[in-house]
Amino acid sequence: MASSEPASSVDGYLLDNARPEAGTRFDALSELFDPSTFRHIEQLGITSGWRCWEVGAGGTSVVTWLADKVGPTGQVVATDIDTSWIAGTAGGAVKVLRHDVGRDAPPEGGGFDLVHARLVLVHVTGREQALRTMAESLRPGGVLLLEDADPALQPRICLDEYGPEQALANKLRNAFRSLLASRGGDLAYGRKLPRLLREAGLDDVRADAYFPITSPACDILEAATVRHVRDALVAADLATDTEIDTHLANIATGHLDLSTAPMISALGRRP
Structure with missing residues (x-):
């Protein structure tokens, strides 16, 4: 979240930060998606002096990269409901705040040059309010x-389902998607982002999509995710031990050639 892990299990969030698997997931998500995120921001x-808000920061990779880019004259405000994973980045250019983007006002001061959130709004039940909050916190x-x-855009984790191992992987991926939906996740949210940015009053809207088809980091992410939600899958009778x-x-x-759901990256500029 990265990598972004925006809410706690108390709020119904399936992949809460408190579980030991969260750190493994953050690292895998960073390896998979940081290059694309950094390319968009670059x-x-x-440059030096920018004021940035990293929403639902989760892990540290994006926060520390932004801090290096903005330098001592800039600021990175890193927020999450659970800040335990990013607390060590506080100081210097980084300010860490506990914050629920779906419910709370933006951080004091506003006027951000950049607001970024990755893998946050797909999980947040108050996503409409969250998007408005982020858009309104931008400077002109x-x-x-x-x-x-956008898990509904590409629902398989094994694109090439040629055997029972791949069929089982896809069965468990469908079970995971069912859990996400039951917790308020919008499985088709990514594709909506360009329209939603325009509706929020932003201009110069652009978007692209990216997803790896196979990578060691995909294997690590899937194993950590399955372990994270194992009890929930079994309790919901969606999978057996x-x-x-x-x-x-x-x-x-x-040997499974695991992929991820497409990551839609969309940006818009405040007039």
Whole structure:
């Protein structure tokens, strides 16, 4: 979240930061998606002195990268409901705040050159309010960059379902998507971002999509995610312990060619 992990289990968020698997997920998400995120931000011309808001920061990779870019004359405000993973980045150019973007007013001061959220709004039940909050916190000319998955656009984790191992992986991915939907996740949110940015009053809206088809980081992310939600899958009668153990063993072979849902990156500029 990165990598962005925006809410707690108390709020119904399926992938809460409190679980030990969260750190592994942050690292894998960073490896998979940081290059794309950094490319989008660099194309905006980020430089010393910028004031940035990293929403639902989750892990540290984007926060520390932004801090390096804005330098001592700039500021990075890093927020999350659970700030335990980013607390160590506070100081210097980084200010860490506990904040619920779906409910709270923007951080004091506003006037951000850049507001960025990755894998946040797809999970936040108050996503409409959250998007308005972020758009309204921009200075004139500031940019909102939202990056969210669209699991409904590409629902398979194994694109090439040629055997029982791949079929099981796709079955468990569908089960995971069912859990996300039951917790208020919008599985088709990513594709809506360009329209939603325009409706929020932003101009110069652009978007693209990216997803890896196979990578060691995909294997790490899937194993950590399945372990994270294992109890919920079994409790909802969406998978058995045997199926989960088999799938984890299949992942360990490195032969599944696991992909991710498409990541839609959309940006718009405040007039």
